[in-house]
Amino acid sequence: xxxxxxxxxxxxCESDETLLDGVNRQGGTISYGCRGxxxxxxxxxxxxxxxxxxxxxxxxxxxxxxxxxxxxxxxPESDFEITPPDRRDEFIPATVTGLEYLNPTVIRLxxxxxxxxxxxxxxFVNLIRPEDGLARSYSLASIPSDGELAxxxxxxxxxxxxxxxxxxxxxxxxxxxxxxxxxxCYRKGYADRPLLLAGTGTGLAPIYGILRDAxxxxxxxxxxxxxxxLSSDGLYYDQLLRGVADKHNNFSYIPxxxxxxxxxxxxxxxxxxxxxxxxxxxxxxxxxxxxxxEVVTSMRKSCVTHxxxxxxxxxxxxx
Numbered sequence: 001x002x003x004x005x006x007x008x009x010x011x012x013c014e015s016d017e018t019l020l021d022g023v024n025r026q027g028g029t030i031s032y033g034c035r036g037x038x039x040x041x042x043x044x045x046x047x048x049x050x051x052x053x054x055x056x057x058x059x060x061x062x063x064x065x066x067x068x069x070x071x072x073x074x075x076p077e078s079d080f081e082i083t084p085p086d087r088r089d090e091f092i093p094a095t096v097t098g099l100e101y102l103n104p105t106v107i108r109l110x111x112x113x114x115x116x117x118x119x120x121x122x123x124f125v126n127l128i129r130p131e132d133g134l135a136r137s138y139s140l141a142s143i144p145s146d147g148e149l150a151x152x153x154x155x156x157x158x159x160x161x162x163x164x165x166x167x168x169x170x171x172x173x174x175x176x177x178x179x180x181x182x183x184x185c186y187r188k189g190y191a192d193r194p195l196l197l198a199g200t201g202t203g204l205a206p207i208y209g210i211l212r213d214a215x216x217x218x219x220x221x222x223x224x225x226x227x228x229x230l231s232s233d234g235l236y237y238d239q240l241l242r243g244v245a246d247k248h249n250n251f252s253y254i255p256x257x258x259x260x261x262x263x264x265x266x267x268x269x270x271x272x273x274x275x276x277x278x279x280x281x282x283x284x285x286x287x288x289x290x291x292x293x294e295v296v297t298s299m300r301k302s303c304v305t306h307x308x309x310x311x312x313x314x315x316x317x318x319x
Contacts, residue, residue: 001014001015002076002078002079002080003079003080004019004022004023004076004080004081004082005048005079005082006023006028007028007083007084011023011028012026015075016075017075018072018073018074018075019044019071019074019076019080020032020035020042020071020072020074022076023071030044030071030084031133031134031135032071033135033136033137033319034072034319035072035319037057037058037070038058038182039135039181039319040126040178040181041126041135041137042070042071043068043069043070043071043085043090044068044069044071044082044083044085045067045083045085045089046068046080046081046082047081048079048080049076049078049079049080049081050078051067051068052069052075052077054073054074055069055070055071056068056069057070058070060179063090068085068089085133087128090178091126091128091177091178092114092117092176092177093114093174093175093176094112094113094114094174094175094176094177095111095172095173095174096111096169096171096173096174096175097111097112097148097171099170102237103233103236105154105233106202107152107153107162107165107166108141108150108151109153110149110150110151111148111149112148113144113146113148113149114177117149117177117180118144119140119144119180120186121185121206121210121213122139122184122206122209122210122213122288122314122316123139123181123182123184123185124137124138124181124182124206124316125137125138125140125149125177125178125179125181126177126178127151127161127176127177128176128177128178129161129164129175129176130176134164135161136161138152138153138205139151139182139202139205139209139290139316140206141204141206141208143212143216145216150205152202152204152205152236154201154202182316183314184206184288184315184316185213185314186210186213186214186217186219186288188217190214190219190286191217191218191220192221193285193286194281194284195210195214195219195221195222195285195286195287195288196224196226196275196278196285196287196288196303197210197211197223197224197225197226197287198225198227198228198271198288198290199226199228199288199289199290200271200292200295201228201229201234201292201318203290203292203296203318204227204236204237204290204291205290206288207225207290208237210288211223211225211251215244215248215251221250222251222252222282223248223252224251224252225252226254226255226267226271226274226278227253227254227256228257228258228271229255229257230257230258231257231258231259231260232257232263235255235263238255241253241255254266254267254274254278255267256268256269256271256274258270258271270295272295272298272299272302273302275303276305276306279303279306279308283307285303286312286313287303287308287312287313287314288314288315289303289313289314290316290318291316291317291318292317293318296315296316299315300313
């Protein structure tokens with residue numbers, strides 16, 4: 001069995017397991033997020049050994065040359081010596097400019113937009129704690145013309161990252177950012193097609209960015225935004241989105257509550273159950289689905305059952 005040397009200790013990987021699983025199974029600690037090669041939270045650096053090409057999928061060429069690879073995609077065939085990423089190689093410093101509560105369990109974090117940092121509304125980045133490299137993926141709720149980056153962050157009772165935000169961050173604090181990732185984004189080619197934007201919880205963050213991008217691009221076809229929450233407290237942008245709807249005749253905001261009666265102009269029950277009715281008025285929809293992974297899967301199934309082509313469905317499923 002291949003042996004992996006990591007932080008001075010040796011770990012043996014079974015033939016059917018990834019380097020990430022083999023090291024963590026035996027008591028090592030490699031951070032990870034999606035486990036599917038998308039978020040890049042499990043990136044490590046090879047000091048000895050050559051990473052397989054498949055484990056470097058999606059990594060910037062400069063990082064590949066330095067030996068970086070994704071441990072969740074690597075099934076070792078030979079011995080390795082690896083180290084945690086050197087954050088100076090990998091990430092971009094950004095200064096915190098604001099931290100506010102949107103409701104009791106969601107905060108809005110803003111940072112300066114670093115020079116040269118490019119992104120498309122709806123993409124996500126990894127936020128990294130500088131002192132130990134702890135990383136979590138968060139979707140951008142801003143658009144480039146804002147001049148700052150905005151994130152909607154759900155506070156978890158035992159969340160190592162979200163609680164650190166509350167306990168330690170303040171204006172002027174420096175955090176680290178990855179490059180922007182993902183393709184759940186508006187395209188100019190969608191200008192003549194109606195848009196369905198549906199998200200649950202902080203899945204509203206990328207949806208809100210996509211909405212603003214479409215409106216700023218002059219999208220004239222109808223746009224429908226469904227935001228699902230357990231209760232009315234979860235509709236943290238309710239008044240803001242109603243205001244956007246008042247200003248744009250082609251935009252409809254539809255709040256959805258799972259455990260309460262339908263709010264004004266909204267619906268009650270599971271958000272995925274309302275997808276078919278929203279799609280009934282046209283056959284050329286483009287859908288953007290964001291939030292909890294199980295709900296996103298259910299919404300996608302509703303879209304496909306209604307006859308939507310998979311290529312017209314974009315999603316950002318939170319793990």
